[in-house]
Amino acid sequence: MLPPEEARAAEAAEAEEAQRLAEAERRAREAEEAAARGGPRVSSGATVGFVVGAGGLASFATFAALAAREDRRVGRSCGSQVGEFCTESDVRRLRAYSVTADMSLGVGAVGLAAGLIVFFVQRRKRADILERSNDSDEAAEPGATVQVAPLIGGPAGAWGLAAGGTF
Numbered sequence: 001m002l003p004p005e006e007a008r009a010a011e012a013a014e015a016e017e018a019q020r021l022a023e024a025e026r027r028a029r030e031a032e033e034a035a036a037r038g039g040p041r042v043s044s045g046a047t048v049g050f051v052v053g054a055g056g057l058a059s060f061a062t063f064a065a066l067a068a069r070e071d072r073r074v075g076r077s078c079g080s081q082v083g084e085f086c087t088e089s090d091v092r093r094l095r096a097y098s099v100t101a102d103m104s105l106g107v108g109a110v111g112l113a114a115g116l117i118v119f120f121v122q123r124r125k126r127a128d129i130l131e132r133s134n135d136s137d138e139a140a141e142p143g144a145t146v147q148v149a150p151l152i153g154g155p156a157g158a159w160g161l162a163a164g165g166t167f
Helices: 004-038 044-077 088-134
Strands: 145-153 158-166
Touching (some): 044 088, 088 145
Antiparallel strands (some): 145 158
């Protein structure tokens, strides 16, 4: 058991530490609220998703046009329009344009989807923070989380994208 002077000093130190902690929590909450009110309308994550999506769709449009032009050229030189069969070397460029256009469309769609998901998740998070500041007595519901991970290789050599989360 501590002497009375030491016990009072320990209690005073604990009270001072609790007061500093409460003040730090209050400042952090105020900073969150200010960021939610004055923050940009679109988060940087959503902006990156939109830019990747737009780039993918622009690339798709470019390579789809190139593939259509190459298809016409191949049709005139060795295709059905002249009644012959094309060799692998005749259609190599057409296949490259077509595959690139398909992949660009996928990247564009995934980028736009990711941008939209991040946009709406951040929007909901910002609304929750503002709601919490207006109604600080009630506990706010947890926000949504999204996780995306690439899948490359694996036992069958598969590749793709895995996504999951909570809403």
